[in-house]
Amino acid sequence: MTRRKALQILLVVSVWAAFKRRGFAAQFSSIKDIEALQKNWKALLADGIKVPLPSESLKVSKDEWRKRLDPMQFAILREEGTERPSSSPLNNEKRPGVFACVGCNLPLFTSEMKYESGTGWPSFFTTIPGVFGTSTDYKLILPRTEYHCIRCGGHHGHIFDDGPPPTGKRWCNNGVALKFIPKHGQA
């Protein structure tokens, strides 16, 4: 191997290693980028799909929710349950589109806000603005931040501080509480 060839290989390997190290951070380097994702979320909504606004509050009795939702959806959305890790097909959903509340169709996240956290639950580093309310729960003794759909009040998951930069947040969502609306093609 010539010296020149060896230097070329070294250069390629070090660029590749630097890229790999930066990973996610290279993709989203600033909060401004995150704000752009939030502002432009409708670009991921399928053409001709009508969705409600966060302000269009949906109040339904517990008995009515029991009729509208299947038992698993009811347990999570209305009784703050948690699905088994790695049980949701949405863990592997990578198509462009929007994740909406299964209770009321309010869009909550886009595919561009999702990342692989390795936890077994669909995970997002930010959300569509203004779609969640939060509260503190003590179910596991240590306080956790619970979040719920602002429109129907349905529980979705918890927020943790181990997400990727620049937000550092992980919105850990039950897949059962979400429905995916692909930008193109069939759900």
Ligand SMILES: [Zn+2]
């Ligand atoms: Zn909802």
